Amino acid sequence: MTPDKTIDIQDWMVSEEVKIIMAALNGDARHALFVGGCVRNALLGVEVSDIDIATMLMPEIVTEKLEAVSVKVVPTGIEHGTVTAVHNKKVFEITTLRKDVATDGRRATVEFAQSWLDDAQRRDFTMNTLLADCDGNIFDPTGKGLADLQAKRVVFVGEPKQRIAEDYLRVLRFFRFHALYGEGKPDEQALSACEDAADNISTLSKERITQEFFKILSVHQPTEILQLMFDHQILSEVKFSAYDSEFMKHFCIFQNRYGLAFLASRLLALAGLDLTNVQALAQFLLIPKVFVKDIDAISNILDLPDLSSEQNVKVAVYKFGRVTTAQALIIELIQDRVMNGFAPKALDIIQKWDIPNFPINGDDLMREGFKPGPELGQELAQLEEAWIARGFKL
Secondary structure, eight states: OOSSOOOOOOGGGGGHHHHHHHHHTTTTSOOEEETTTTHHHHHHHHOOEEEEEESOHHHHHHHHHHHHHOOEEEEEEEGGTTEEEEEEEEEEEEEEEEEEEOOSSSSSEEOOOOOOHHHEEEHSSSGGSSSEEETTTEETTSSSSSHHHHHOOOBBBEEEEEHHHHHHHHHHHHHHHHHHHSSSSSSHHHHHHHHHHHHGGGGGGGHHHHHHHHHHHHHOOHHHHHHHHHTHHHHGGGTTTOHHHHHHHHHHHHHHHHHHHHHHHHHHHHTTOOOHHHHHHHTTTTOHHHHHHHHHHHHHHHHHSSSSHHHHHHHHHHOOHHHHHHHHHHHHHHSSSSSSSHHHHHHHHHHOOOOOSSSSHHHHHHHHTTOOOOOHHHHHHHHHHHHHHSSSOO
16 A cells, blocks of 8 residues: 555654554564554544554464564454553554454454455444554545545445444444534435434443443533434434433533533433433433432432532532532532522632531440430431531531
């Protein structure tokens, strides 16, 4: 292949770990190239976090060559040609070129290939087919990836319906990628194919649906992409009548403004601040227990007197923690229960207030004549509430 474009050599392309791995795999030939997200992000000027490598070499040869230079190799997906290389705590996913033999929308049977184009044609979007070497040379095996990336078009490789039929998770990936990298109107063919395949999402495991949907909900401003999904009947089961897209929009604006993006509270906003709806989400998503705990805490704070005074903020922080109080504060800001002018002071309290410990315990009460049992616990709880009400003072 001849390069289709050359960019400045990126720091990650010539890091010590990368040089060792690429030298071991390539030798005097071009047997391995960077692929996918790292190439896409380098072209966009976006930070590169994960480095994936595609190679003509069989997995056992990859393992042999890397272990010869003291790189640890883990056979994480050996049946699909993927191994994970670990060196100096840096992780690289290395996959042998493949082409699909059979697919059922959930998993694929593949065979190894020697063609960069064959491998590109089984990938999801043209922008993810781009390849690069350590000298900054960019290769575009489909001839479309660079143009689509430059135009910020998220376009399936080949026929959208066929690509989606290979893995129905690509429906959700299309909307996530459009939210992150797309501009303007989404590709009409892709939208139509996604809508036609929407019912098949339910055949996927909850784990895969949850992982992709949480990534969508985590984008800087998910409101528009959620609306686009709901308009095309994509996971429309998670849209409740109580869901208010304007509320979600403003909620995310405040989260981003104060650096307080928090996924659990976005789920609560998606559920229209209704705990019954949050429970209903569990039919389609795997909601972590810590999310449920945080959502319950936010709801409990919203049941307290509003966070429009220093004392009320401190009470919420003392009883339910800093993070959940900050999320509840944002909700009350949108609901006009807290004035914008007080928000910076409230956030300062949430972040910096030294949370006190209740200075009385059961031993203190027993020295005053209380006996162990329910009455002692009740008295202790009443004393703590009185201490809180007095501004955390005896």
